[in-house]
Structures are given as C-alpha cells and as structure tokens.
Amino acid sequence: MQILFETPLSGETYVAAQGWRMASLPSCPLHPQGGCSFSRHGTYPRVTPAGTRIPRWYCPEGHRTFSLLPDFLASRLPGTLAALERVVLYVELAGSVEAAADTLRPDDVSLPSAVRWVRRRIHLVRDVLAGVLQTAPAVFRDCQPSITSFGERLHGPGVLAALRTTFAVYLPSLPAPLGFAPRGADFRRTQHNSGADPPTFRH
Known part of the structure; x- marks a missing residue:
C-alpha cells in the first residue's frame, strides 16, 4: 500500500540528501493502537529520478x-508528476500525438514505441482528471479532462501536484499516476459519498 510522503524536496534534492532517510511512519495503518510487529522494511529503487529510493514498512x-511515496513522484509510473505533466501538455499544445512523440522520443526509440509511450500517459492523466471532475464537479465546472483546461482554472502549471495536495484525502480512490487506487479499480465505486465536502480552491 502506498501512502503520500509530503516533502519540500525536489527529485534531485531528494536523491542528493537521501530524503528517504527522513521519512517516518510512527504507527501501523492497520493497527493504529499498536499490538503488532510493525517495523521498517528497507527501501526499493525507482528508475527515475536516478538514485531514488522509496522507504517501506511491514506489518507481519x-x-x-x-511505502511512503514522495509527493513529487508519479504513482505506479516512472518519473515525476511534473515531467508527466510536461509530456501531456506538450501533446495538447502540439495537437498531434504523433508529432509530439516524434519530437519527444530519444534517438534510440522508434516512433511507434514513442507513440505508445505518449498515448499511455495521455490516457492515464485524462482518467485522473475525469476522476477529479467526478469528485468536485462544482469546483471544476466547465473544465475538460485536460492539463490545459485545469491549468486555466488553477491559474498556472503544476496541475497534478496541486491536485494531489488538495485532494490528498481522496488519493486511495483516485487512479494512478496521481492517486493510489489499484489498476482496474472502478473509481465510481470508491469515490467519496459522505463526510466533508470536496475542497475548494482559492482563486
């Protein structure tokens, strides 16, 4: 199970400072009153940013x-939320997946592979934004599930990071790469139905 680790560090600083050593999980999420053998369980690596490690705990x-996932990282997908957002925004502004993929791809990657890579990220981000629209339709009235549309509503870049912070309570039911819902989970079955209203943005 992934839990959000809020940190002021960027990806590069997190690696340089070994930010995973600063993470703490004082009690077991399954047994908050204690009574279990909850303990730290090492770390595991992430591909990007290079050198990143994620701290982990275990309840026997x-x-x-x-695992405590730093808030700047995408969940269940390599890389940061900022890098993911740049790719999707580039495609939206380019108006063509193929044109964007051709520009973004490394020299050793074929165009069909690059197109698949880009399309997967577009679909994931659109699913996330659609989930947010279901959670807070009044907040994002008239928004479309795109980085461009949400960016206009939030008045700037960093859309995915802003949504993750504001909708932190909903992350267990929001899909990756923003939230922590398992792949294939139906967001409509897990969305919030009672309790506090969805958060509002100041603008």
Whole structure:
C-alpha cells in the first residue's frame, strides 16, 4: 500500500540528501493502537529520478507492506508528476500525438514505441482528471479532462501536484499516476459519498 510522503524536496534534492532517510511512519495503518510487529522494511529503487529510493514498512500480522511515496513522484509510473505533466501538455499544445512523440522520443526509440509511450500517459492523466471532475464537479465546472483546461482554472502549471495536495484525502480512490487506487479499480465505486465536502480552491 502506498501512502503520500509530503516533502519540500525536489527529485534531485531528494536523491542528493537521501530524503528517504527522513521519512517516518510512527504507527501501523492497520493497527493504529499498536499490538503488532510493525517495523521498517528497507527501501526499493525507482528508475527515475536516478538514485531514488522509496522507504517501506511491514506489518507481519496484517501481511501488508506500506511505502511512503514522495509527493513529487508519479504513482505506479516512472518519473515525476511534473515531467508527466510536461509530456501531456506538450501533446495538447502540439495537437498531434504523433508529432509530439516524434519530437519527444530519444534517438534510440522508434516512433511507434514513442507513440505508445505518449498515448499511455495521455490516457492515464485524462482518467485522473475525469476522476477529479467526478469528485468536485462544482469546483471544476466547465473544465475538460485536460492539463490545459485545469491549468486555466488553477491559474498556472503544476496541475497534478496541486491536485494531489488538495485532494490528498481522496488519493486511495483516485487512479494512478496521481492517486493510489489499484489498476482496474472502478473509481465510481470508491469515490467519496459522505463526510466533508470536496475542497475548494482559492482563486
């Protein structure tokens, strides 16, 4: 299970400072009153940014591991939210997946592979934004599930980072790469139905 690790560090600074050593999870999420053998369980690597490691804990009684994901990283996808957002925004402004993929691809990657890589990110981000629209339709009235549309509403870049911070309570039911819902989970079955209203943005 992934849990958000709020940190002021950027990806590069997190690696340089070994930010995973600063992370703490004082109690077991399954047994907050104690009574289990909850303990730190090492770290595991992320491909990008290079050198990134994610701290992990384990509850033997619950047979569950818990990892603290730094808030700048995409979930279940390599890289940062900022880098992901730049790719999707580039495609939206380019108006063509193929043209954007041709520009963004490394020299050793074929165009068909680059197109698949870009399309996957577009679909993931659109699913996330559609989930946010279901969660807070009044907040994002008239918005479309695109980085461009949300950026206009939020008055600037950093859309995915802003949404992750504001909708932190909904992350267990929002899909990756923003939230932590398992792949294939139906967001409509897990969205918030009671309790506090969705957050509002100041603008």
